[in-house]
Amino acid sequence: MVTRTPLMAGNWKMNFDHLQSIAFVQKLAWTLKDGKHDFGAVEVAVFPPFTDLRSVQTLVDADKLKIAYGGQDLSPHESGAYTGDISGRFLSALGCRYVLVGHSERRTLHGETDEICRDKVAAAARSGLVPVLCVGETSEDLEAHGAAAVPVSQLRAALEGNDAVTELVIAYEPVWAIGSGEAATPEQAQTVCRALRETLAELRGDDMAGDTRLLYGGSVKASNVVGFMREPDIDGALIGGASLKIDEFSAIVRYRQ
Numbered sequence: 009m010v011t012r013t014p015l016m017a018g019n020w021k022m023n024f025d026h027l028q029s030i031a032f033v034q035k036l037a038w039t040l041k042d043g044k045h046d047f048g049a050v051e052v053a054v055f056p057p058f059t060d061l062r063s064v065q066t067l068v069d070a071d072k073l074k075i076a077y078g079g080q081d082l083s084p085h086e087s088g089a090y091t092g093d094i095s096g097r098f099l100s101a102l103g104c105r106y107v108l109v110g111h112s113e114r115r116t117l118h119g120e121t122d123e124i125c126r127d128k129v130a131a132a133a134r135s136g137l138v139p140v141l142c143v144g145e146t147s148e149d150l151e152a153h154g155a156a157a158v159p160v161s162q163l164r165a166a167l168e169g170n171d172a173v174t175e176l177v178i179a180y181e182p183v184w185a186i187g188s189g190e191a192a193t194p195e196q197a198q199t200v201c202r203a204l205r206e207t208l209a210e211l212r213g214d215d216m217a218g219d220t221r222l223l224y225g226g227s228v229k230a231s232n233v234v235g236f237m238r239e240p241d242i243d244g245a246l247i248g249g250a251s252l253k254i255d256e257f258s259a260i261v262r263y264r265q
């Protein structure tokens with residue numbers, strides 16, 4: 009029997025300054041504690057802007073909160089003349105457990121290729137971070153190749169030559185569903201997540217495939233999360249817009265209640 013702890017992860021994107029992030033994490037902790045959330049049964053993570061991470065770390069450490077956090081991106085390099093970039097080492101030093109890699113906004117707005125994503129996955133692992141690799145098809149890809157082809161090829165590309173990467177999370181996020189209010193159906197998401205898990209089994213063996221959490225992302229809300237979580241290959245969600253609303257995000261985290 010496979011047991012993968014579900015992960016509910018909020019991607020704040022470029023929202024919340026450090027004061028807003030402190031207020032949000034405090035409210036989240038209170039809401040979940042009041043709601044008797046079982047932190048061992050469903051893991052909660054947030055991905056604040058870089059400038060908020062230190063504040064989130066201070067709160068989490070001071071109150072021993074069981075809320076994980078991570079960066080929204082990292083440099084493929086360790087250090088050096090890369091103005092504006094953030095090293096995985098810096099994220100680790102701030103207590104980050106995770107880092108997003110290859111979010112569709114990075115791929116489209118910042119020209120991040122599969123090769124860059126591969127180097128970032130490697131950099132994350134070198135820094136002791138768990139990469140949350142985002143993969144997903146555009147509506148044009150969907151029409152031309154079906155749903156699974158592009159996400160599967162993005163996964164293959166990210167793992168090529170990356171044998172040192174033994175732990176990752178994969179977020180299947182159809183680009184057409186992100187921020188559109190139009191989520192994939194649970195059945196569509198399950199089909200792609202199944203294909204991703206099979207690909208992982210082919211590349212890395214059944215044990216790693218069985219242990220790896222696959223998230224669905226794209227217009228997830230409190231009202232549709234349960235449908236995704238019923239699917240056997242979906243182990244959580246990556247949530248954008250709804251992760252900025254305390255009631256909505258805490259209801260998503262507590263989807264079992």
Ligand code: PEP
Binds near residue numbers: 188189228
């Ligand atoms: C995202 O950007 O990762 C995302 C899933 O956004 P939204 O939930 O707003 O669609």
